[in-house]
Amino acid sequence: MKLTPNLATILSVATTLACIATGQAQQISGAGATFPAPLYQRWGVEFNKVQPGIQVNYQSVGSGAGVKNFIQGVVDFGASDAAMSDEEIAKVPGGVVMIPATAGEIVFAYNLPGFPGIKLAREVMAGIYLGTVTKWNDPAIVKSNPDLKLPNLAIQVAYRSDGSGTTYVFTQHLSAISAKFDDEVGTDKSVTFPVGVGGKGNEGVTALVKQSVGTVGYVEYGYAKDNGLLMASLQNKSGNFVAPDIASARETLSNLKLPTNLRIWPVDPEGASDYPIVSFTWLLLYKKYPNAEKLKALKEFVNWSLADGQSFSESLGYVPLPAPVVEKAKAALSTIE
Amino acid sequence: MPAPQRDIISQSGYRAGPDFFKILCQGAALVTVLLLGWIIYEIVESAWPSIQKFGLDFITTSAWVPNRERFGVLPFIVGTLASSLLAILFAFPLGVSIAIFLSENFLSPSIRQTMRFVVEMLAAIPSVVYGLWGIFVIIPIVKVFGDWAVASLGGFPLFSGPAYGNSLLTASVVLAIMILPTITAISRNALAAVPKTLREGAYALGATRWEAIFSVILPTAAPGIVAATILGLGRAMGETMAIAMLIGNSSRLSWSVLSPSGTLAGLLANQFGEAQGLQVNSLMYAALILIAITLFVNLIGEAVLRRTQKATAGIR
Numbered sequence: 001m002k003l004t005p006n007l008a009t010i011l012s013v014a015t016t017l018a019c020i021a022t023g024q025a026q027q028i029s030g031a032g033a034t035f036p037a038p039l040y041q042r043w044g045v046e047f048n049k050v051q052p053g054i055q056v057n058y059q060s061v062g063s064g065a066g067v068k069n070f071i072q073g074v075v076d077f078g079a080s081d082a083a084m085s086d087e088e089i090a091k092v093p094g095g096v097v098m099i100p101a102t103a104g105e106i107v108f109a110y111n112l113p114g115f116p117g118i119k120l121a122r123e124v125m126a127g128i129y130l131g132t133v134t135k136w137n138d139p140a141i142v143k144s145n146p147d148l149k150l151p152n153l154a155i156q157v158a159y160r161s162d163g164s165g166t167t168y169v170f171t172q173h174l175s176a177i178s179a180k181f182d183d184e185v186g187t188d189k190s191v192t193f194p195v196g197v198g199g200k201g202n203e204g205v206t207a208l209v210k211q212s213v214g215t216v217g218y219v220e221y222g223y224a225k226d227n228g229l230l231m232a233s234l235q236n237k238s239g240n241f242v243a244p245d246i247a248s249a250r251e252t253l254s255n256l257k258l259p260t261n262l263r264i265w266p267v268d269p270e271g272a273s274d275y276p277i278v279s280f281t282w283l284l285l286y287k288k289y290p291n292a293e294k295l296k297a298l299k300e301f302v303n304w305s306l307a308d309g310q311s312f313s314e315s316l317g318y319v320p321l322p323a324p325v326v327e328k329a330k331a332a333l334s335t336i337e
Numbered sequence: 338m339p340a341p342q343r344d345i346i347s348q349s350g351y352r353a354g355p356d357f358f359k360i361l362c363q364g365a366a367l368v369t370v371l372l373l374g375w376i377i378y379e380i381v382e383s384a385w386p387s388i389q390k391f392g393l394d395f396i397t398t399s400a401w402v403p404n405r406e407r408f409g410v411l412p413f414i415v416g417t418l419a420s421s422l423l424a425i426l427f428a429f430p431l432g433v434s435i436a437i438f439l440s441e442n443f444l445s446p447s448i449r450q451t452m453r454f455v456v457e458m459l460a461a462i463p464s465v466v467y468g469l470w471g472i473f474v475i476i477p478i479v480k481v482f483g484d485w486a487v488a489s490l491g492g493f494p495l496f497s498g499p500a501y502g503n504s505l506l507t508a509s510v511v512l513a514i515m516i517l518p519t520i521t522a523i524s525r526n527a528l529a530a531v532p533k534t535l536r537e538g539a540y541a542l543g544a545t546r547w548e549a550i551f552s553v554i555l556p557t558a559a560p561g562i563v564a565a566t567i568l569g570l571g572r573a574m575g576e577t578m579a580i581a582m583l584i585g586n587s588s589r590l591s592w593s594v595l596s597p598s599g600t601l602a603g604l605l606a607n608q609f610g611e612a613q614g615l616q617v618n619s620l621m622y623a624a625l626i627l628i629a630i631t632l633f634v635n636l637i638g639e640a641v642l643r644r645t646q647k648a649t650a651g652i653r
Contacts, residue, residue: 062610154499161586161603163403163611188404189611197503197597198586200607207472211502212480 025052026297031059032066032079035165035202035220036102036281039316040079043309047301050308054297063165064189070284076298078284081165082189083263095287097336098262099329100280101305103319105221105249106170107277109229111209112136112151119144119241120232126178128155128216129185131195136214144241158208158217161198163189169265169279170218176268177276218277221249222317236276237268246319248275254322262332278319285336295337302333377628384621395622401588403608408619410626412588416598417630420505420584421573423594424512429566431513432520436562437550439521440528453525460518468582471511476502476583479510483595494592503585505598511579516569523568527561528554560646567638574631577602601627 030040037060044056061069063080070078071091079101089096108120120128121144127133133140137150160167168189175182185191199205205217206227216232221244224231233241242248252274256266266278283302289295306329310320321329381388387395391408398409438444439453483500490496531554539549555562585597586607601623609620 064611064613156499156501161581161599162607165611186404190403190608190616192400192402192588194589196587197501198599198607199503200581200586204582208503211472211476 026054026293028054028056028076028294028298028301029059030056030066030077030079030283031061031069031075032284033063033081033165033281034060035081035104036079036318039102039313039318042312042316043301043305046309046312047304050304051297051300054301056301062163064163067284076289076294079282080284081279081281082168083280083282084284092286097285097287097332099283099285099302099306099332100262100321100325101283101302101329102310102313103249103253103278103280103321104166104169105244105246105275105278105319106166106173106218107221107224107244108216108232108234109206109209109219109224110216110232111211111213112153112230113213115148115150116230117243118148118150118230118232119235121235122177125234126174126181128157129159129174129193129195130178130181131157131193144235153214156212156215157193157196158205158215159193159196159198160190160201160205160218162200162204164201165189165279165281166202166218166220167191170277172265172267173277220317221246221319225317234276236272236274237270238272238274240272242273242275244275246314248273249278249319250322251275252278253280253319254324256325258325258328262328280325285333287336289336299333299336303330306330306333377625380621380625380628384618384625387615387618387622390615391619391622395619396626399588399590401604403612403616406615408615408622410601410604410623412590413599413601413604413623414626414630415590416505416584417574417600417602417627419594419598420508420512420580420600421570423505423509424516424573425566425570427510427513428517428520428569432517432565432569433524433555433562435517435521436524436528437555439525441546441550453522456521457518459514460522464515464576464578465582467511467515468579471507471579471583475507475510479504479507479595482506486595495594497593498595500595501585501597503583503597504593504595505584506594508580508584508598508600509594511583512573512576515576515579516572519572520565520569523565524558524562527558527565530561531557559648560642563638563642563645567635567642570634570638571631574600574627574634575602577606581606601630 037058040058044058048055058079063082066078067080067084067088069075071088083098084096108125110118112118118141121140124133124138124140124144127140134155136153136155142150168187171185171187171191174185175187185193197208199208199217202219202223205219206223206229209215209217209219209229210227219229231244233243235241252266252269252271255269255271255274256264258264263282264280269276269278285298285302289298306321306326310326313320387408395409396414397411399411400407400409401412402408435456439449444452480500480502483502483504483506486496487498487500491498535553535557536549539553544552580600581603584599584603586599586603587597588599589596591598605620605624608616612620
């Protein structure tokens, strides 16, 4: 008989707590891509300051797992560097809205002290990753850098050993500019390069580049910038060499013609001053949410991210979305119900 | 109310105790066995499409090309075996020497105790920390050694260039340090368990310390040292994080220890997160092979252990 009041107290306290919790904070959970995770998590924190009633939890489990979780319906939103394929979309009964949330820029980072801003022609980029351009003073590199006295040093190649959206976007571009690359390596989240060393994650590749003189690697702009790596200027489709920075990436993105589903890869952008390797990363939302409260909270969060949230992008190394993209993304957001 | 009835209750209560305990223990043992069976079943089930498609070619071919749906894990099997065997090669002499040093009375017991604690502390360092330490400390050293080795021993296939920092050698050196506490601790226990009478007998017959250690103490402790090595090998083959950070994760086969390589565990850690379709099935197949290799090594270890036990039975 002694136990009963205690139990009752515990129960009532628990119920009260549960009531408070549900009454005060609307939880939104998301999972997916690791690349934008630092930004999304920052958004969660900052948005909570503006809207204390809404808590956003984002788990960086990888794009593939994010899409899986989203299809299974165990999260409120997903996130993917590769958006969703048509087959994947077909598995979600109510339909899917894909919203570009931020963008990334992939750079050719290299370690060759004293030689900043090396220009790499299109065939050279592919050649390095095919193992056909092996020395820094290869005639093909010297040709576009006549003013530099490049050393007779072997080029060591670094790539991502883990499956990643970065590799996907990078190999997609190389496949677009080189038929040989498309034939021998192709496009995927993990591919097999004929040369080089694999590092795990952007930080792994960054470490490989830092470790030895003569190494090149492809990493997201933010990592190269934070670690003070040199970045090559890449030749775009119109033949111009463009240095990677936030401005050149935004230029590329604002020249894009977005399709209605907002899923687009600027595989080989055409503008005269476009930086060639950029990509969006997407938030995946359901077309219909049964819970009106959740829907309202989610819409508020995404709207805030597309507006005020963009101001956090640049300091974390992401490319803030250009205005036309934000407009289209907001229009797409308004269609969910 | 009646006394006898209460007696029966207490009696049966007394009996129920051990029975309950027995059931609990049996249950726990059964659950462990079932769990292993379940894990293997699940892995085989998800690996099945890949097993059907590639069969044994999966083990004998060396192309791992996810975007062309071609999967072969030979380089990763070779990398797993090579890195763990190299690690044992480095760690075995070092570990056994430390174990001898710590079990003989070269130093005062308090210093020996401290040293033993320090060596065993190596086991408490997380794998990812070893990986980071390897990146910042071992890789530069291996690179300097590699450049020298390629220049002076380059004709020898094991040291053919170009030398990479992230290489089989780097991974093996760090693995050796990681398995050192396992080998040292278990070997030390085996050496310490050698009966005092044997030691004294050897000295009484006029053996020097050197002769006593090599002719009497080490052979007597051999089963324990073998067990220590097998356990170390098992740990080396399953090690994932530090290896993924250091070995260079390449699927190209090479004779050179200075080239990047890859292991099965590293492959799984690298690619599972973003894998789709047949790649998932193939990764599961690779996991199955890793389990099989580990099991095989343990069986061999068990056999070697029995044989050495039999051989040294006369001494003890």
